[in-house]
Amino acid sequence: MKWTxxxxxxxxxxxxxxxxxxCIVGIVAIPLGMAFAIASGVKPEYGLYTTIVAGILISLLGxxxxxxxxPTGAFIPILLAIVMQYGYENLLIAGFLAxxxxxxxxxxxxxxxxxxIPRPVTIGFTAGIAVTIFSGQIGxxxxxxxxxxxxYFYENMKEIVLRLPSLNIYSVLTAGIxxxxxxxxxxxxxxxxxxxxxxxxxxxxxxxxxPGKVTTIGSAYGPIPGGLPGFHPISLAWDxxxxxxxxxxxxxxxxxxxxxxxxxxxxxxxxxxxxxxxxLIGQGIANIAxxxxxxxxxxxxxxxxxxxxxxxxxxxxxGVIHGVVVLLIVALFAPYASNIPLASMxxxxxxxxxxxxxxxxxxxxxxxxTGDSLVLLVTFLLTVFTTxxxxxxxxxxxxxxxxxKRMSELLTVDKVLPDPSSANAKVKAHxxxxxxxxxxxxxxxxxxxxxxxxxxxxxxxxxxxxxGLQRVVLIRMSKVPFMDTTGEANFASxxxxxxxxxxxxxxxxLRSQPRKLLAKTGCLYRMGEEHFFExxxxxxNYALGLINNEKCRGCKHFAFRExxxxxxxxxxxxxxxxxxxxxxxxxxxxxGALVREGKATV
Numbered sequence: 001m002k003w004t005x006x007x008x009x010x011x012x013x014x015x016x017x018x019x020x021x022x023c024i025v026g027i028v029a030i031p032l033g034m035a036f037a038i039a040s041g042v043k044p045e046y047g048l049y050t051t052i053v054a055g056i057l058i059s060l061l062g063x064x065x066x067x068x069x070x071p072t073g074a075f076i077p078i079l080l081a082i083v084m085q086y087g088y089e090n091l092l093i094a095g096f097l098a099x100x101x102x103x104x105x106x107x108x109x110x111x112x113x114x115x116x117i118p119r120p121v122t123i124g125f126t127a128g129i130a131v132t133i134f135s136g137q138i139g140x141x142x143x144x145x146x147x148x149x150x151x152y153f154y155e156n157m158k159e160i161v162l163r164l165p166s167l168n169i170y171s172v173l174t175a176g177i178x179x180x181x182x183x184x185x186x187x188x189x190x191x192x193x194x195x196x197x198x199x200x201x202x203x204x205x206x207x208x209x210x211p212g213k214v215t216t217i218g219s220a221y222g223p224i225p226g227g228l229p230g231f232h233p234i235s236l237a238w239d240x241x242x243x244x245x246x247x248x249x250x251x252x253x254x255x256x257x258x259x260x261x262x263x264x265x266x267x268x269x270x271x272x273x274x275x276x277x278x279x280l281i282g283q284g285i286a287n288i289a290x291x292x293x294x295x296x297x298x299x300x301x302x303x304x305x306x307x308x309x310x311x312x313x314x315x316x317x318x319g320v321i322h323g324v325v326v327l328l329i330v331a332l333f334a335p336y337a338s339n340i341p342l343a344s345m346x347x348x349x350x351x352x353x354x355x356x357x358x359x360x361x362x363x364x365x366x367x368x369x370t371g372d373s374l375v376l377l378v379t380f381l382l383t384v385f386t387t388x389x390x391x392x393x394x395x396x397x398x399x400x401x402x403x404x405k406r407m408s409e410l411l412t413v414d415k416v417l418p419d420p421s422s423a424n425a426k427v428k429a430h431x432x433x434x435x436x437x438x439x440x441x442x443x444x445x446x447x448x449x450x451x452x453x454x455x456x457x458x459x460x461x462x463x464x465x466x467x468g469l470q471r472v473v474l475i476r477m478s479k480v481p482f483m484d485t486t487g488e489a490n491f492a493s494x495x496x497x498x499x500x501x502x503x504x505x506x507x508x509x510l511r512s513q514p515r516k517l518l519a520k521t522g523c524l525y526r527m528g529e530e531h532f533f534e535x536x537x538x539x540x541n542y543a544l545g546l547i548n549n550e551k552c553r554g555c556k557h558f559a560f561r562e563x564x565x566x567x568x569x570x571x572x573x574x575x576x577x578x579x580x581x582x583x584x585x586x587x588x589x590x591x592g593a594l595v596r597e598g599k600a601t602v
Contacts (some may be wrong), residue, residue: 143171
């Protein structure tokens with residue numbers, strides 16, 4: 001997506017729409033920015049600074065025309081854990097490094113790879129994050145005093161239970177008023193931001209009905225400074241950087257998933273297409289810049305992006321305007337935000353958690369009772385009870401193991417013979433019986449990928465062949481789409497063992513990727529060009545030219561149509577016919593030459 005394409009035919013009408021949508025999203029972003037910052041364990045103004053700096057840069061430099069960036073709920077658990085373990089200054093270092101990782105991911109064109117993260121993993125940790133956010137606001141909702149934040153879920157729940165005697169009924173009333181406004185505003189005033197209405201009404205109610213009875217942002221964190229965000233230098237000494245590499249990588253991974261998912265949602269709503277790699281680069285630059293002004297990590301925000309689109313946004317200018325609006329409000333009205341009760345922020349974050357919980361997809365996937373259900377449940381529980389880092393790592397490993405298991409189960413090897421009832425004498429497995437099977441020529445159809453996870457199935461195949469007394473083994477490989485080096489090693493070992501037992505191995509229908517790999521390893525040439533065929537018919541004609549005619553006398557199997565003639569031939573017993581000249585081989589004349597692809601016709 002070129003820069004000019006994002007502003008093609010841009011005029012005053014488009015600017016008017018961007019101004020309206022940008023102002024609305026900017027107003028929506030203010031309470032969310034403060035709430036996410038507080039939940040992440042930092043001062044509320046740092047969330048606002050993130051909204052300003054990262055929000056403007058993500059819109060200007062990202063790959064989505066409608067993306068709105070800023071602090072999001074998905075980051076809360078990991079940011080809180082970093083703040084508690086390493087402190088705020090090291091959080092800035094982790095955010096800066098995450099930005100570097102995101103830029104590198106974009107430059108290396110890894111945007112498309114993010115899509116390969118299994119859905120059970122993403123749903124699992126998203127639902128786990130939602131539980132963490134929701135539970136983290138119970139204390140503020142109830143107005144509990146002296147609540148200490150802990151890194152792990154069960155410790156936080158224990159802390160809440162211990163502090164229940166300090167419940168503040170005024171905080172509950174304030175939170176209830178805000179929650180009612182959040183639920184009713186979309187119904188009666190759908191174009192008005194519910195979070196803003198909830199904060200204003202609940203703050204005014206608390207100040208008027210029970211002044212000084214509830215904890216406010218100012219009493220908990222000090223007054224919010226007005227004016228522009230100042231430059232905040234960070235230390236990039238190796239001793240400071242080294243411990244933050246792993247947290248930064250997790251932030252980058254989570255940020256890339258969140259931002260690209262938001263971009264995909266925007267594409268679906270507008271019929272446009274985003275540039276994944278450019279989006280990662282834009283997100284990276286924004287996260288490099290935000291910590292230099294005290295900001296926390298940011299990513300694309302799905303809800304704010306959707307709000308931007310619904311209010312008529314046309315170009316990235318709406319995102320820039322949203323950041324400018326937040327900047328102006330912070331510069332002019334920041335001190336007034338200090339009077340907002342923490343109880344008013346709690347319902348906003350709880351509703352965010354409820355909306356991001358993926359509850360329907362979670363329940364649906366859990367009901368399937370498959371391997372994906374296990375990955376989902378493990379990732380969810382580890383996100384809640386341990387850390388997001390552990391959950392993602394274990395979830396991905398478990399998903400890979402289950403994937404390998406499923407792929408290995410796809411590999412089937414069937415012994416086949418031509419079906420006389422078929423018009424073209426197609427080979428089929430059901431034709432092979434105890435009384436109908438050639439003692440000298442065995443045909444096997446391999447169906448599925450030959451890779452490291454399928455080694456056991458291939459070993460059973462090898463044992464099945466070696467248990468017989470065949471003279472020729474024909475392996476049909478037209479249904480083998482992929483072969484890795486482990487599969488090649490197993491195949492080469494099988495050929496070597498069979499040739500050691502004086503069994504000739506023929507291959508038909510070898511596809512492009514396995515053929516190239518066998519050529520690279522030399523297995524193709526060691527077997528000999530006369531043993532590779534484009535189709536099964538030619539390979540079978542060649543195989544019948546290698547059999548011992550003496551053994552055919554008196555055979556009652558009649559596996560092939562040629563058997564009637566061979567079984568009745570008395571002369572020439574023990575001789576071997578010359579392989580027919582009509583057989584077509586697919587081996588290149590010299591190593592390195594491209595082998596043309598063929599498909600079995602029998």
